[in-house]
Amino acid sequence: MTIRNQRLLGVSGLVLALGLSAFGADALAQHQLTGRVVDERGNALPGARVSVPALGLSTSTNRQGEFSFSSVPAGEAQLEVNYLGLPTGVRGVNVSATEANMITFTLADTGAGMDRIVITGAILDGTARALNQQRTNDATTNIVSSDAIGRFPDANIAEALQRVPGFAVARDQGEGRFINLRGAPSEFTAISVDGAAIASPDATTRAVDLDTIPSDVVNAIEVSKTLLPFQDADSIAGSVNLVTRSPFDRGGFSLRLQGGASINEIGSTNDYRLSGVISNTFGPNERFGALFSASYSHTDRQVHNMEANWDVATVGGQDVFFVDEFVWKDYDTRRTRQAYTGALEFRPDDSTRYFLRGNWSRFEDDEYRNQLILDLSAGTLQPGFTDTTATWTNARIEKELRHRTVTNTIWNIQAGGEHDFGRTRLDYQLSYNESEQTYPQRDQLLFRSSLRPTVSYNYTSADEPAISLFQTNEHQDFGAFSFRRLDQRFEVNDTREWAVRANVERDGSLFGNNAEHRFGAALRWREAERDDERWRSPTTADFGPAQTLTQLQTGEVSQNFIYNLGFKIDEGLADAYFNSMRGTVYGNPAYRRMPTSVESDYTVEENVYAAYGMSRVSLTNTDVTFGLRVEHTEFSSTANRVNESTGVVTPVSNSRDYTNWFPNLTVRHEFNENLIGRLALTRAISRPNYPDVVARVSAGDTPPLTVNRGNPDLRPTLANNFDAGLEYYIAPLGLIAINAFYKDLENYEFTLRTPNQVFEGQPATFVQAENAPDGYIRGVEFTWQQSFTFLPGLLSYTGIFANATFTDSEMDIGRTVGGRSKFPLQGQSDQTFNVALFFETDRFNARLSWNDRSDYLDSLNAEDSRFDRYWEGRSQLDFTASFEVNDQFEVFFEAKNLTDSEGIRYESDRSRVYERERFGYTLFSGLRFNF
Structure with missing residues (x-):
């Protein structure tokens, strides 16, 4: 242990000792x-x-x-x-x-x-719980109760958060996966379960894949948009805490079950969802509590997907854009999501409690992708092409089946206690988290046609270009296809973290006013590792399947938008072939792809030692919280470098330590009991993604080389944050709020592509993460929630939930690259909107909700802004309704994506569509049981 760590731990021990010294007879005598x-x-x-x-x-x-x-x-x-x-x-x-x-x-x-209000209804009950907690919190927060989550058709945590002010969601095949809070990158929002941080299963990012966790296993979601010193500092945008259920939430015996099924528009496939919670409190005076919950869902989706790769050429002094490849992907996707939570709690008296909690979530995405590839660049582009039309001779046609299974697992266990000694309180927690992502199967079978047709396209419609191949149909001459290649791959990414936390809180006074003083420490020890193994067969026919492409195909048409791709490949026959090649190709050192299989691997150790002190002073109508947090980070990693001439693998290591200080000032002022103002000055951090800071170099094995390099000199992003807001709570149940924010960024992490370089004697493009010295995110949020109890008749049962967020962002890299020195931030939409209209009586409720976000940057091409990739803004209309048959049974209905909104990605200009994806609408119905 370094001297610096010894000193930091000494400070932490002193902080706790000072707090524990308050546990005297005087405290107990109060x-x-x-x-x-x-x-x-x-x-x-x-x-x-x-x-x-x-x-x-x-x-x-x-x-x-x-x-x-x-x-x-x-x-x-x-x-x-x-x-x-x-x-x-x-x-x-x-x-x-x-x-x-x-x-x-x-x-x-x-x-x-x-005023009359149906507080017993599910919508308004959840609203009341959320608004009351938000109103009394010191920091700017949003609370989403389980009742509120259940009134939207949101199957996972990411989709549940899209309804909260300031949140936007990045989707995969129509399902929410990553979140962007207040226009910030996904990595800027920390995720925790019951206060214990969880790591991302994905090796490429610190952002947590929130589609892994189903929404029906949490009791509430707590969003902190301004931090207090006792919270981890790695939350520039804010933090999301998933609160699991406690047996003492209701007390006594409780049983809740829910289940249902859906029909999906594309392919008429079905989804299934089941969940349940059972809990009880028992023993003398019901001092013991136990709870168990489970959730399982299965989705069977067909998704249409089309991609086009754009390039540019100079003709007659003018730049003209053209497409050099089309790819059509016909997905058959089966996704299963399951989760389990458990809790044991013991409360020997009113001042003491102990707990043991655990939760486990697993998400499996098992997909078959029938793919048609039209490689125009293998041929010759004919003169006379324009931005919308072109003709290529000798184009290449390929068909591929990929069977890929990816599994994300997140689980953690926590043990701890809380003690109330009167004027002094103590809480502590020991937790373990493991997040893993594995690709147990990633097989690709490629066939190539001997036909080399002339192909023309016309982009009169940017979404559905006319392509001559689908009139001449050379791609449906299946006898012309022969085996080309088999790729097989295995990958595992694993992150483990132990953490211990302790907090001491003492009631006292400061400057003659009531005050609370709080001190604490937290230690986090994290290890991460990645192992990526790749194999590729020779192109000789004896490595191919026994069947021809014609024999492998089924009679089911592979339809993608308006394009007939031919027939789907038989999944059973393909899997039998893939399995037969394990040992022949997969796992055979002779066909292992080097150096890719070694140079993408790494191990990481990251330890964070933290201590804080804070005081909260209560004036007449104002609460002032001020404090300081310090975090010391130790980082070390090892990657591999391969000498392709000798085959020698050399480990390459790097390490660094750094200490950061995080001052905090938070003010909450009650103009009256319903009008509340807030102001916060805070500082936060976002540590680099592991592949970006590890000392790795991966050059691939096919020239021209794209060299992906880690940057051991990469520094964490820091932010000085200013937040101010005004909230007016409307009687009997509502809120009008405005919140403004500004985040001044230091050392913002971005990825830079640098072409025209030389690597080991070959031309190459370097891809490496770097720091932008300056940047900012700024914006404003508006919220309106109200029950229209003042309206006459049936209208008095209606109400509205609405919010809008407007953001702007920029990073300045301090030099000019590709004609620019300033760039937008990835994931930042200028506007996000939510509007939900509801109707609720004692037994019936219905909600029509609309969600929208504007275009946002997906990937940055620093050398040429015309090839920056954007996701087009997307709107979605959903409807939910439920009816309580009696006090125990409730039927419900959900309609999702009624607007049949698609996912569109384009390159700088909307006319140059890079990807188009359609997933259709879903109709779901089910039954809830409560006892």
Whole structure:
């Protein structure tokens, strides 16, 4: 251990020792008042504001509706509870100096002068829980309850987050995968489960694949858009904490089941979804609790996909664009998503609790891809071509089947405890997380036609160009195809992290005002490794399947948009061939692709040691939080370099240590109980993606070379953040809010392609991550949520959820590359919108929701901006409805992507479509059971 680490750990120990010194008899002698706020059904009310007005004391309830005052004088006290959507409750309590003071406060949903509101309905109940927690939090947050998630057709966490202000979603085959918060790259948002960070299964990025985790296993999603010192600093855009269920959320025995099936537009395939939660509290005074939940879904989708590769040539002094390759991909995709969570909790008394929690999620994407490749660049481009028309002679035709299975697994386990000693509180947690991505099967069988036709195309329609091949149909002369190549591949990426955290909180005073002081430390030890193995067969026929292409095909037409690609290849026959080649090609050193199979591998160790201190001072109507966090990072890695002449593999290592300081100032001001202003000055970090900072060099094996290099000198991105907002909470249940933000970026990480280089005597293009010295993200969010109880008749059962986010971003690399020195940030849409209209009564609710994001940069071509790739903005219309048959049974219906919106990727100009993907709409229905 380095001297610097010893010092940091010493500071952490001193911080904890100072906190623990408060656990004296004086703390235990205080008159403590604790309690729980529930509704008429006994359900906890989180985020309720509890106050003792005469003493100037106030606090808010936690997720189980619990609150605590550490020091209340003995005698009569008047307690006031305020909860949006319910009338304010007032109750007198007698605080004893000798006995425990524990009360249960029940808020009723009716009251004199109270506007009528159906708080028992699923939509409004979830809204009330979210708004009450947001209102009482110090930082700028958004809360999404499980009830709210269930009212949208969102199968995974990424899709659930797309409804939250500031979020946009990047999709894969129509399903949300990665998130962009406030226009920032996906890596700028940290993901945790119950406060413990989880790593990405994907080796190429720190951004977590959120399609791995189903949405129905969480109790709530907590989004922190401004950080406090006790939170990990690796959250420039914000942090997302997935809160799993606790057996004490409801208390007693509880059983909830849900299941249903769908029909999908393309291919008339079906999806299935099942989930359940069972929990109970038991023992003397119900001090023990246990919970188990499970979720399983299976989707069977057919997806149409077409790609075109654009290039440019100078003709007569003018640049003219042309396509040199078309690829049609007909997907048959089977995706399974399953997750399990468990919790054991023990609360020996009202001031002590212990927990053991675990969760496991697995996502498998098993896809067959029938592919038609029209390689125009193998032929000759004829004179007279334009930006929309061209003719090529001697084009090459190939057909390929790829069977690829990828599996993501994320699991973690946590153990810890919480202790309330009156004026002092202690909590601690030990956790382990493992995230893994494997490709157990990645087989590609390629056939090539002997025919070399002349092909013309016309881009009068940018989405569906007219291509002469589909009139002459040379691609359907199956007898002209012969075996060309077999590629087989295996890959595994694994990240493991141990973490320990401890926090001490002490009630006190500062400058004559009530204050809370908090100290803590966190240690995180992470290891990551990647192993990529590739094999390729010779092109001789004896390595091909026993069947010809004609014999391998089924009678099922492979249709892609308006294009008839021929027939699909029989999956069973293809898999039998792939399996027969294991040992012959797959795993055979003679056909191992070197150096690719070695130079993409690496191992990483990254340790983060952190300590913080903070104070929260309560003035008359203002809460001021200030503090400092320090994080020390140790990083080391090993990659491989191969000498192609000798075959010698040489390990290459690098390491670096750095320390960062994160000051924090957060202000929350109540103009009145419904109008709240917030301001935050914070600092945050985003550490580099592992492949970008590892000392690796991968040049491939086919000239001209594209040399992908790691950059050991790459520095983490830092951001100084300014956030300000104003929130007005509308009676009886609503919100109007505006939040502005500015993030000043230092050392923003971007990838630069540098052509016309020389690598080991061959011409090459270098691809390497670098730091841009300066950059920014700025924007503003608007939110409007309201129940229209003031309207007459049936309209009084309606309401709206709406939000809009407008962002702008830029990075300045400090020099001119390809005529530019300033570039946009990847993943940043100028606008994102959400609008949902709902109707809800005691038994029935319905919601029509619209989600939209504008175009955003997908990949940057620094040498030529005309080849920057953008995803076109996309809108989607969804509908959900449910009806409670009785108190136990509920039927529901979901309609997803009613607009049949597609995914379009283009190169700088919308007329140059690079990729078009269509996945159709889905209709889903099912049944819920609650006991």
